[in-house]
Structure formats: structure tokens, C-alpha cells
Amino acid sequence: MGNLYGDNGGVVQEHQQNSDFVNYCNKMQGNLVADMSNCGSGDLRARKNGFKANETEAKPVNGCLKNCSTNSTTCQQAKGKVCPNSSQALLTPAKKLKELAEEHTTKTSFEEVPLHTACLTYLGFYLLMILGYINQLLFVPKVAKEENRDGYVTLYDAFESFYSRYVYRRVRDCWNRPICSVPGDEVTLKDRVTKDYGWSFQFTGTETRCLNLGSYNYLGFADAKGPCAEKSEKTAREMGLAMTSSRVELGTTQLHLDLEQLTARYLGVEDAIVFGMGFATNALNLPSLISPGCLVLSDEKNHASIILGLRLSGATTKVFKHNNMRDLERVLRHNVVHGNPKAGGKPWKKILILVEGVFSMEGSIVRLPEIIALKKKYKAYLYLDEAHSIGAMGPNGGGAVDYFGVDPNDVDILMGTFTKSFGSAGGYIAGSKRLIDYLRTNSHAHCYASSMSPPIAQQIYTSMSMIMGLDGTDTGRQKINQLARNTRYFRRRLAQMGVITYGHEDSPVVPMLVYLFSKIGAVVRTLTTRHIAVVGVGFPATPIMEGRIRYCLSAAHTKEQLDYALDVIDEISDTLGLKYSRKPREPNPIEY
Amino acid sequence: MLQNIIDFCNYWWFRYLMVTELYMVEKWERVTIHVIFAVLFCLFWYFNYSVLLSFTGNILGITPISTIIDQQGSKIA
Numbered sequence: 065m066g067n068l069y070g071d072n073g074g075v076v077q078e079h080q081q082n083s084d085f086v087n088y089c090n091k092m093q094g095n096l097v098a099d100m101s102n103c104g105s106g107d108l109r110a111r112k113n114g115f116k117a118n119e120t121e122a123k124p125v126n127g128c129l130k131n132c133s134t135n136s137t138t139c140q141q142a143k144g145k146v147c148p149n150s151s152q153a154l155l156t157p158a159k160k161l162k163e164l165a166e167e168h169t170t171k172t173s174f175e176e177v178p179l180h181t182a183c184l185t186y187l188g189f190y191l192l193m194i195l196g197y198i199n200q201l202l203f204v205p206k207v208a209k210e211e212n213r214d215g216y217v218t219l220y221d222a223f224e225s226f227y228s229r230y231v232y233r234r235v236r237d238c239w240n241r242p243i244c245s246v247p248g249d250e251v252t253l254k255d256r257v258t259k260d261y262g263w264s265f266q267f268t269g270t271e272t273r274c275l276n277l278g279s280y281n282y283l284g285f286a287d288a289k290g291p292c293a294e295k296s297e298k299t300a301r302e303m304g305l306a307m308t309s310s311r312v313e314l315g316t317t318q319l320h321l322d323l324e325q326l327t328a329r330y331l332g333v334e335d336a337i338v339f340g341m342g343f344a345t346n347a348l349n350l351p352s353l354i355s356p357g358c359l360v361l362s363d364e365k366n367h368a369s370i371i372l373g374l375r376l377s378g379a380t381t382k383v384f385k386h387n388n389m390r391d392l393e394r395v396l397r398h399n400v401v402h403g404n405p406k407a408g409g410k411p412w413k414k415i416l417i418l419v420e421g422v423f424s425m426e427g428s429i430v431r432l433p434e435i436i437a438l439k440k441k442y443k444a445y446l447y448l449d450e451a452h453s454i455g456a457m458g459p460n461g462g463g464a465v466d467y468f469g470v471d472p473n474d475v476d477i478l479m480g481t482f483t484k485s486f487g488s489a490g491g492y493i494a495g496s497k498r499l500i501d502y503l504r505t506n507s508h509a510h511c512y513a514s515s516m517s518p519p520i521a522q523q524i525y526t527s528m529s530m531i532m533g534l535d536g537t538d539t540g541r542q543k544i545n546q547l548a549r550n551t552r553y554f555r556r557r558l559a560q561m562g563v564i565t566y567g568h569e570d571s572p573v574v575p576m577l578v579y580l581f582s583k584i585g586a587v588v589r590t591l592t593t594r595h596i597a598v599v600g601v602g603f604p605a606t607p608i609m610e611g612r613i614r615y616c617l618s619a620a621h622t623k624e625q626l627d628y629a630l631d632v633i634d635e636i637s638d639t640l641g642l643k644y645s646r647k648p649r650e651p652n653p654i655e656y
Numbered sequence: 657m658l659q660n661i662i663d664f665c666n667y668w669w670f671r672y673l674m675v676t677e678l679y680m681v682e683k684w685e686r687v688t689i690h691v692i693f694a695v696l697f698c699l700f701w702y703f704n705y706s707v708l709l710s711f712t713g714n715i716l717g718i719t720p721i722s723t724i725i726d727q728q729g730s731k732i733a
């Protein structure tokens with residue numbers, strides 16, 4: 065709530081590049097590293113805090129240089145590609161880091177909002193506020209009156225409830241839409257109408273079958289049929305639906321143990337622990353890892369579960385600008401040098417860097433190799449939330465760690481959820497055996513929360529084995545490839561249309577900026593009439609200025625489905641005026 | 657032809673409502689806002705006409721044409 069305007073800061077000073085164009089140039093040169101000066105420099109601008117600024121931070125990691133020389137030969141063989149041998153990233157030489165920073169800059173795009181749109185967005189927001197106040201003055205809504213409370217202060221009274229009554233309520237039909245089918249490649253929406261401008265809804269009894277571009281079903285494992293569903297059904301028949309006990313009491317079965325082992329193997333670390341809920345994995349484990357007197361450096365776009373966990377822990381939190389290594393290093397260095405001001409400048413108990421693999425609202429990917437280098441330089445711990453990246457990123461579906469080919473042991477705490485790519489529920493934490501043993505004795509989510517339901521665990525187990533290819537087929541690999549291809553295709557087609565999308569070109573979360581509340585409403589409504597279900601995101605999940613439509617791609621989508629969606633999006637972005645982008649557009653048709 | 661013009665106007669009216677966020681408000685609120693807009697416009701206009709115009713005229717030493725006409729009129733009479 066507090067940072068109505070402040071949030072843009074981190075985004076605005078990110079970089080604006082035409083990634084397609086740069087890639088195209090790179091291919092021409094047969095060189096993986098973007099050489100900016102050769103690529104039509106007139107159109108390509110590196111922002112102040114873009115890669116130029118990062119050059120300074122790509123200093124060699126102290127003490128690492130020696131090791132590098134022994135290992136650099138393997139890296140040179142791999143030349144620019146991410147080495148399949150993950151141990152090399154541990155010894156990343158300075159030059160490599162610089163290349164990585166440049167690569168990140170070319171692949172990530174945060175185009176700035178045109179000035180007139182920014183002004184109009186604020187103007188519109190003020191208009192809505194004025195209307196809200198007039199409305200509230202003239203007609204006090206029933207919900208705003210708290211009855212039979214003489215002598216009490218009001219229980220619900222905040223800007224938030226004003227906001228949800230007079231801004232959100234007007235386009236409320238675009239959210240909380242009940243569905244009545246599996247959220248696979250298609251989803252069935254239950255139709256409803258409102259006769260009083262969003263205060264209440266009535267079901268019409270009809271249904272709409274829509275193409276599903278909204279669910280986090282990255283690998284398409286959310287399915288009511290197929291091997292996963294069958295095995296889960298079998299497990300449910302054998303073991304029931306609930307363990308009705310916590311893990312440390314009578315809630316652990318062989319299935320849970322197997323799942324933990326498989327997860328550890330999948331991630332390439334020593335051990336793992338699983339929990340029944342992803343949100344709680346963050347919110348309840350962070351307090352057992354950190355305490356008052358510790359310092360946490362948290363990315364400004366981190367998920368609510370992380371923020372809640374940090375507040376619960378009582379540790380001091382410093383927020384750094386989204387994916388901005390320079391800012392992170394500045395905060396890190398300052399705190400390593402000056403220590404904890406409350407303790408008279410004594411060193412912090414621990415310093416923890418907290419980032420996500422793929423940011424679910426920005427569609428950006430963490431700059432993992434650079435963060436690992438920083439973390440080693442300043443001896444801080446790293447907690448990586450792979451909720452959206454696990455399964456969806458990397459050649460083997462191993463998340464951001466796999467995508468960058470870094471050593472998973474370099475990340476001290478690997479966290480992730482099973483709700484997305486695995487089509488199930490729950491979360492995990494993986495890392496060294498000592499870490500997991502510590503959590504087994506200290507974690508609230510392990511000791512006090514009920515253990516994971518067996519069919520849920522079975523679904524994860526089956527889907528994970530499929531991704532790893534343990535079922536003897538290459539279904540998993542095909543899904544990973546399909547997702548990567550869908551992502552590239554969809555993002556490039558959107559860029560060609562001229563709409564503004566945020567994030568990294570390989571991230572399956574694709575936010576399309578529409579800025580205004582009305583446009584969020586209009587886009588979601590229009591797309592629903594064209595049988596496409598998408599999610600609109602506005603304040604408070606994003607800064608007020610940056611309303612957006614979020615598409616989530618899935619391996620379940622076929623090219624035909626995406627083509628249909630893209631054609632419709634193209635059409636409506638003309639009629640609704642969504643083509644804000646001023647970047648040069650790719651003139652040639654885009655290949656799938 | 658007429659239909660085309662109506663369609664064109666409707667479309668841009670819709671776009672106008674969209675960028676001002678008036679697309680998603682109730683009808684009476686839309687009317688209220690437009691009335692407020694109109695009142696503001698009139699106030700500005702009146703202010704500009706009565707205050708700003710004579711003020712700038714004074715500063716720049718320009719005699720407003722209406723005064724000249726008045727003077728001429730009085731001479732003739």
C-alpha cells in the first residue's frame with residue numbers, strides 16, 4: 065500500500081532492448097554474445113543501470129580466480145553456451161559474468177510506458193477515486209454499514225476496502241470466475257451476470273468453454289485422465305485422501321519418503337523435504353531459518369508468501385530493485401561494512417539473499433549466476449524460490465538452476481512448489497542434508513501442519529518421474545521442449561504485434577501491459593467472448609500504473625490454439641488500442 | 657455513409673471512455689463527470705475571458721478591440 069508510486073523505480077530503469085532483433089544479429093555473427101555496437105545502435109539503447117552499469121560489478125570473485133584457471137578449459141570448450149557440466153559456474157570468471165549480464169540485458173525487456181499513457185492512467189485513477197468518494201457520500205453501500213456495533217470502532221475501514229468497492233468492484237466480473245472443469249489446455253467457465261454493477265452475481269446456468277491462457281499449468285500435468293490421474297486414483301483408493309496427522313506423528317508414509325528422495329535427485333542435491341502447501345513452505349520455513357538480528361535482502365517483486373515469512377521471522381529486511389545486481393551489491397556491501405546499526409555496528413548474524421526463479425508478475429528470470437558470484441564474494445546465503453520456474457525452465461525442467469547450468473549446491477536453500485508444473489499441491493525445500501535435518505526438527509510446517517495428502521504426493525511423484533524420464537518414455541522431455549517452443553513463439557509474435565510485454569524471452573509467464581483498469585476489464589471481457597480465458601492483474605498486485613494481462617503458456621497448448629489466441633489478441637489490440645510499443649518490429653513472419 | 661460516421665464516432669467515443677476509465681463506471685457517474693468537466697471548462701473560459709485577457713492586455717499594452725469599438729461608438733454618438 066505504501067509504495068503507490070515507488071514501485072515503478074525498479075522497473076523503469078531496467079533495460080529496453082529489442083531482443084528479437086539483437087538475437088537476429090547475434091545469429092548473423094555466429095556469436096552468442098550480444099555485441100551491441102554492431103546491432104543497429106540507433107535503435108538499441110542501454111539504460112543507465114543496464115549492462116553498462118553492471119560492468120563494474122563483474123569483478124572476479126575473490127579466491128575464485130585460482131580455481132578458475134584449472135577449470136576454464138572446460139568452459140572454453142563450451143564457448144558461450146551454458147556448460148552442461150554444472151560445476152563450472154561455481155568458478156565463473158569475470159568475463160563470463162559480464163557476458164551473462166549482457167545476455168540478460170538483451171533477452172529481458174521492460175519497455176517504458178509512453179508519457180501520455182502514464183498521464184492518462186493517473187488521471188483515470190483520480191477520476192475513479194473522485195467518483196468513488198461522490199458515490200460513497202451519496203449512497204452508503206450496505207456492506208459499509210456495520211450494524212449492531214454500538215460503541216465499537218469500525219472493524220473494516222481502510223483504503224483497501226474503498227479501493228475494492230469503487231475500483232475493483234466495477235470490473236469484478238473479470239476475477240474470481242468459477243470454473244467447472246480441469247484447468248488443462250481448455251477450461252470451462254461458469255457464466256454469470258451482474259445486475260447491480262458488480263455488487264452481486266447470478267449464475268445463468270450456462271457454461272463457456274475457453275482456451276486456458278491463465279493457469280500455471282506449465283507442463284500440462286493438470287489432467288483428469290492419463291497415467292498421473294490413474295495412479296493418484298489408485299493411491300487414493302489404497303490410502304485415502306488425508307493423513308489426518310502431522311509428519312512427525314503418524315503422517316509419514318513410504319510415499320512421502322520416496323517423494324523427498326526423488327525431489328532431491330531431481331534437483332541434484334543431497335536431501336529434500338516436502339510440505340502440504342506451497343505458500344506455507346515460504347511463510348513457515350523462513351522464520352525457522354532466520355531470526356531477529358539477521359539481514360534479508362529481498363527482491364522488490366517477491367511473492368506475498370515470502371514477505372509474510374520475512375515479517376513472521378522478525379529479521380531486518382532490505383529490499384533491492386528488481387533484478388538489479390548493482391543495487392543488490394550496493395546494499396550488500398553497505399551492510400557487510402557497516403553491520404547491524406541496532407547492535408552498534410556488530411556484524412549481522414546471517415545475511416540471506418532472497419529471490420525467485422521466475423517472477424510471476426514480471427515474467428523475468430533471476431540473474432542467478434551473477435547473484436551466486438555476489439553471494440560468494442560477500443559470503444551471504446541464497447534462498448531461491450523456484451515456484452514458477454521448477455519444471456518450466458531449463459533443458460531438463462530443473463528450474464532456473466538448470467536453465468543457467470549452475471551447480472545446485474551453490475544455492476543454499478532451494479525452495480519450490482508443486483502447484484504449478486507438477487499439477488498438484490504442496491511445496492519443497494531442498495539443499496544439504498544438514499539443512500533438511502535442521503528443518504525436520506525446527507520447521508513449523510513439518511511439525512505442526514498436517515502432512516501431504518497421498519494422492520497429491522502420488523501426482524507429484526508420477527509427474528516428476530515422467531519429467532525425469534524414469535517411466536521409460538520421453539513424454540517429459542517432449543513437454544519441456546513444447547513449452548519452450550510455445551513460449552518463444554508466443555512472445556515473439558506478441559512483440560511483432562507491437563504490444564508491450566515484460567520479462568525474459570524464455571519465461572513462460574508473459575505479462576502484456578495494458579495500463580488502465582478499463583482496459584484490463586475490456587480485454588478480459590472481450591477475450592472471454594472469443595473463448596479465451598486470461599488473467600488480468602492490477603493494483604495492488606502491480607503498481608497502480610501498470611495494469612496488465614498475464615498469459616501463462618503451457619506444454620498442453622498446440623500451435624493452432626496459440627495461433628487462434630494470437631490472431632484474436634492482434635485484432636483486439638487494434639480495436640482497444642493496446643499497441644503501445646515503439647520498438648522496431650520484426651517484419652518477417654515468425655516461425656514456430 | 658451516415659452509418660459509417662456514426663460507427664466512427666461510436667468507436668472513438670468508446671476509446672475516449674476507455675482512456676478516462678469512464679468505461680467501467682455507471683451511467684449516472686459518467687454524466688456527473690461530464691457535467692463536472694463542462695463546468696470546469698466554462699469556469700476556465702470565463703476566467704480567461706474576464707481576468708486573464710484584460711490582465712495580459714494591460715501588461716502588453718494592447719487595447720482590447722471591444723474597448724476601441726465602444727470608444728468609436730461613443731464618438732459617433
Ligand SMILES: Cc1ncc(COP(=O)(O)O)c(C=O)c1O
Pocket residue numbers: 341342343344346367369420424449451452481482483489490491
Ligand atoms: C513465488 C511463489 N512462491 C510461493 C507460492 C505459493 O505456492 P502455492 O500456490 O503452492 O501455495 C507462489 C504461488 O503463486 C509463488 O508464486
